[in-house]
Amino acid sequence: MRESILNIVQHWDLISNFARRDIKARYKQTALGLAWSLLQPLSMMVVFTLVFSLFAKVPSDGIPYPVFAYSALIFWTFFSNTISGGTGTMVANATLIRKIYFPRETLLIAVLLAGLLDLGVASLLFAGMLFYYKISLSLAALWVLPLLLLQFMLSFGVISLTSAAHVNFRDMGHALPLVIQLWMFATPVAYPISVIPGWLRPFYLLNPMAPIIDGYRRALVLGATPDLPALGMSMAITAIILGVALPVFRRTARTFADVI
Amino acid sequence: MFDTTIALSGVSKQYRLRRGWYVTSLKDEMGRLAARLLGHDVEPREDFWALRDVSFSLKRGEVLGLIGMNGAGKSTLLKILSKVTVPTTGSFMTNGRLGSLIEIGAGFHQDLTGRENVFLNGSIMGMPRREVQRKFDQIVAFAEVERFIDTPIKFYSSGMLMRLGFAVAAHTDPDILLIDEILAVGDASFQAKCLNKLAELKEQDKTIILVSHYLTNITEHSTKVLWIDHGTVRMLGDPNAVVDAYLEHVSVDMKTEDSQHEARDSDGDRPISILDVTLADADEQPESRFDREGTAVIDVTYTASRPVPGAIFGVSIVDLHGYGLGGVVTDPDSVKITAPVEQAVLRLTLSPLLFNKGAYTLDVYALDPKTKRHYDLRRRALRLVVDGHRSDSRESTGYIFYPHRWEQLK
Numbered sequence: 309m310r311e312s313i314l315n316i317v318q319h320w321d322l323i324s325n326f327a328r329r330d331i332k333a334r335y336k337q338t339a340l341g342l343a344w345s346l347l348q349p350l351s352m353m354v355v356f357t358l359v360f361s362l363f364a365k366v367p368s369d370g371i372p373y374p375v376f377a378y379s380a381l382i383f384w385t386f387f388s389n390t391i392s393g394g395t396g397t398m399v400a401n402a403t404l405i406r407k408i409y410f411p412r413e414t415l416l417i418a419v420l421l422a423g424l425l426d427l428g429v430a431s432l433l434f435a436g437m438l439f440y441y442k443i444s445l446s447l448a449a450l451w452v453l454p455l456l457l458l459q460f461m462l463s464f465g466v467i468s469l470t471s472a473a474h475v476n477f478r479d480m481g482h483a484l485p486l487v488i489q490l491w492m493f494a495t496p497v498a499y500p501i502s503v504i505p506g507w508l509r510p511f512y513l514l515n516p517m518a519p520i521i522d523g524y525r526r527a528l529v530l531g532a533t534p535d536l537p538a539l540g541m542s543m544a545i546t547a548i549i550l551g552v553a554l555p556v557f558r559r560t561a562r563t564f565a566d567v568i
Numbered sequence: 569m570f571d572t573t574i575a576l577s578g579v580s581k582q583y584r585l586r587r588g589w590y591v592t593s594l595k596d597e598m599g600r601l602a603a604r605l606l607g608h609d610v611e612p613r614e615d616f617w618a619l620r621d622v623s624f625s626l627k628r629g630e631v632l633g634l635i636g637m638n639g640a641g642k643s644t645l646l647k648i649l650s651k652v653t654v655p656t657t658g659s660f661m662t663n664g665r666l667g668s669l670i671e672i673g674a675g676f677h678q679d680l681t682g683r684e685n686v687f688l689n690g691s692i693m694g695m696p697r698r699e700v701q702r703k704f705d706q707i708v709a710f711a712e713v714e715r716f717i718d719t720p721i722k723f724y725s726s727g728m729l730m731r732l733g734f735a736v737a738a739h740t741d742p743d744i745l746l747i748d749e750i751l752a753v754g755d756a757s758f759q760a761k762c763l764n765k766l767a768e769l770k771e772q773d774k775t776i777i778l779v780s781h782y783l784t785n786i787t788e789h790s791t792k793v794l795w796i797d798h799g800t801v802r803m804l805g806d807p808n809a810v811v812d813a814y815l816e817h818v819s820v821d822m823k824t825e826d827s828q829h830e831a832r833d834s835d836g837d838r839p840i841s842i843l844d845v846t847l848a849d850a851d852e853q854p855e856s857r858f859d860r861e862g863t864a865v866i867d868v869t870y871t872a873s874r875p876v877p878g879a880i881f882g883v884s885i886v887d888l889h890g891y892g893l894g895g896v897v898t899d900p901d902s903v904k905i906t907a908p909v910e911q912a913v914l915r916l917t918l919s920p921l922l923f924n925k926g927a928y929t930l931d932v933y934a935l936d937p938k939t940k941r942h943y944d945l946r947r948r949a950l951r952l953v954v955d956g957h958r959s960d961s962r963e964s965t966g967y968i969f970y971p972h973r974w975e976q977l978k
Contacts, residue, residue, distance in 0.1 A: 322691040329677050329688055336679040336720070407671035409651035410692055562654045565647065566583065 315411045326418030345426035349381040369500045380497040382430040390423040394467030402568045412561040446531035465549035468557040516542040573775040575625035579658035618644040619799045629773040633790030641799040667742025673733025678722040689736045711735035748779045840934040840943040844869040857953045860969045863919035872909040884931040923954045
């Protein structure tokens with residue numbers, strides 16, 4: 309753990325260069341450029357509003373449904389993009405890994421950083437929506453920062469495992485889109501936690517993303533404190549994932565060049 | 569002890585051979601696991617030792633030449649030294665910043681500009697951003713791409729890319745430098761630049777590991793030579809002694825078996841066939857090793873099915889890379905096939921050889937000089953090894969040993 313953090317600090321220049329490369333390369337020769345960061349959560353919001361709110365009449369805790377959905381979608385998009393990008397990043401940089409030594413974690417952090425930019429762009433629209441619906445931020449909005457940190461750690465742990473697995477088993481690449489989709493429906497993105505039956509809730513909250521996404525919505529839209537006990541559980545699970553993932557990644561990364 | 573910059577002890581590297589392509593699938597692994605649990609015999613995985621028990625150490629200012637046949641383990645050793653992978657057993661340490669001129673430009677991204685790539689590649693090679701900033705103008709000037717530095721590199725020519733990659737790598741200011749076949753790439757002026765840089769680094773007391781098939785380069789630049797053969801250290805020590813031993817081995821190992829009989833138009837008209845080619849010394853004794861001022865006698869046995877008065881015969885001398893060094897052809901007026909020949913021998917005497925120490929191969933052919941079509945062509949018909957140290961100890965570099973003398977006037 310300490311070694312990982314040290315590696316990240318020492319190689320900050322490399323990480324930021326990788327992140328810059330990822331961002332620049334992604335939008336070169338595109339007409340819409342950064343607007344694509346916005347279009348993904350925006351189109352999901354429109355679909356969700358039609359399907360879940362208009363057709364299925366899913367409750368939204370008294371919040372206008374578009375705001376309800378979008379407040380979760382921007383963070384979920386950040387999560388799902390970093391998971392799929394992070395899982396594939398070793399293989400995407402295979403030529404580099406085969407030829408040059410550098411700490412492999414830097415590629416993972418770079419994916420997370422590049423994702424933050426998309427989150428920032430998508431948040432601009434969110435600010436506009438809050439203004440339109442006359443929802444004002446309270447001090448509770450500051451909860452977003454620790455929540456983001458927790459999401460960052462969780463994502464880092466998950467992609468440490470999945471990217472290492474992907475190097476050896478390309479099955480990962482096929483399984484991932486499916487897993488992410490299922491994971492989204494197991495997370496309160498399109499619906500509130502309140503619709504989950506009481507007996508199911510303890511199991512439901514084993515999903516570490518559930519209290520995090522719910523927390524963002526409470527902090528930003530409802531001006532309330534996140535569900536702290538559930539968040540504690542999420543932190544514990546994140547710690548376990550990191551505890552397993554970091555040593556596994558460090559050990560397997562040494563021979564990525566041989567198998568990639 | 570403080571001077572030691574690289575030390576390897578008992579380094580071995582094992583690779584697992586995979587039947588398919590590099591990728592295994594989960595299904596495959598699960599299948600093996602299930603079979604083992606059910607008590608079935610699982611086909612053992614084939615393992616392969618690319619390196620076995622390699623030990624050596626280098627001090628500041630030493631230049632190690634690394635030689636060996638293709639597949640001997642040179643690349644694996646470089647990968648371990650550059651930390652791209654780790655040894656399976658054994659330990660190794662380096663002391664100082666490591667730079668490599670092996671995979672220049674590997675970190676380039678096609679969509680980014682030259683400027684962006686310099687920063688990206690610099691940081692991949694371990695240079696802090698500030699250092700890249702400081703050296704930026706130098707790097708760009710060295711690469712001679714000033715005008716295009718803000719153009720995406722996908723529009724660069726391959727020469728520009730190579731120069732830019734080399735420029736970044738050469739400015740990492742390493743203490744230990746790994747160089748692989750650097751002299752084989754680029755045009756003449758770029759090669760000269762590379763050699764200058766190499767000389768500069770040698771003067772700065774850097775530790776250098778140089779891999780090359782050009783043995784004259786190896787003896788010219790190295791202070792020590794390591795010969796690896798099938799993953800093990802065959803010999804380590806004085807450059808000339810190791811290169812001589814290596815050449816001896818090469819001449820024994822490579823027989824004429826790998827000679828390729830190649831005719832351009834095998835289905836068409838083929839009036840002349842080369843039946844056999846032999847190599848002998850001045851006393852007509854079969855020999856494949858020669859003194860650089862010695863005599864080589866080449867006998868070409870051929871048959872001709874009909875008169876081919878215009879045909880010429882030729883012998884080309886080619887280095888181990890297939891690069892032609894020179895050749896001789898018959899004069900169509902003196903060697904003239906005016907009637908069918910069942911079997912005849914054409915003798916070529918090369919005397920003195922004048923080739924520098926090294927291993928060479930000979931291509932032998934019969935050609936129609938008007939259409940440039942080969943009646944018959946034998947690639948790598950013979951292997952000829954020149955060992956330069958029998959008659960005198962005068963040194964010369966490159967492929968050709970010029971007859972020469974030095975005199976001190978006044």
